[in-house]
Structures are given as structure tokens and as C-alpha cells.
Amino acid sequence: MPLPKPPVRRARNKEDNELLIKGMTCALIGAVVLLAPYLAKSASVQDLMRQAYLVGWFALILGCAFLGRYALRRLAAHRSAPRG
Template structure:
């Protein structure tokens, strides 16, 4: 006797909806935080008056770009989740 097929959808109950909502909120928080960190690292050399410190922060621009791109990716994933959840009946 063969085993039944694996379920393709999660159960639609209050516990799974609560977990999905919490995961979406955390993803949005991470996206905003990473975006702010990335912008802070990229824009701070223009506002720092000490040339030595300005050079150190300017050399970390790769980290700023990485944080900004990762924040945008998390925001895109959040929007994808929100749009797919709202289109379900």
C-alpha cells in the first residue's frame, strides 16, 4: 500500500496565520534596519569632519552597499509575501 502524497499547502488556522504575520513583521524590520545601516555607512563620510575617520568610513563603502542591497532584497521578499497573501481567497 503506497503512502499518501505530501501536503502542498500549510493548514489555514490561527497559529499558522500568527506565525506568518510575525515572520513578515520581522522581515520588514530587518529590511528597514539594513537599509538604514547601508545608507548610514554610505553617506556618513560626507558629514564627518576628521579626515582620518572620513577615510576609514569611506573604505567601508563595500559593506554599506552590501547592507543596502540586502535590505532591498528583504524588502522585495516582504512585498512579494504581502502581495501573494492578499491575492489568496
């Protein structure tokens, strides 16, 4: 009699999806903050967004780190998946 299949790891999939959402959100916020001075029409908004460039870079780098962690988890899961 063959062994039963291992249980589906729904908690792990949920954690992976949360990492993906966090990464995309942070990266998007960072990109918007960094691009806003070039796209804003008001001089006061441009000045305000130029002052927030460190926050934009932080959010962009944090988002990329989350996305990188997500990619590494998916790669590890793909490599350890049973073939057959």
C-alpha cells in the same frame, strides 16, 4: 451551516514582520555607511568610512532584498485572501 473561518496565521505575520524589520535595519545601516564620509567632520572618520563602502553597498542591497521579499509575501497574501 457555514464553514468556520480559517485560523489566523500569526506565525506567518511574525515572519513577515521580521523580514520588514531586517530589511529596514540593513538598508538604514547601508545608507548610513555610504553617507557617512560626506557628513562626518573629522578627516579620519571620513577616511575610515570611505574604506567601508563595500560593506555599505552590501548592507543596502541586502536590506532592499529583504524588503522586496516582504513586499512579494504581502502581495501573495493579498491575492490569496478570500473576498467577501
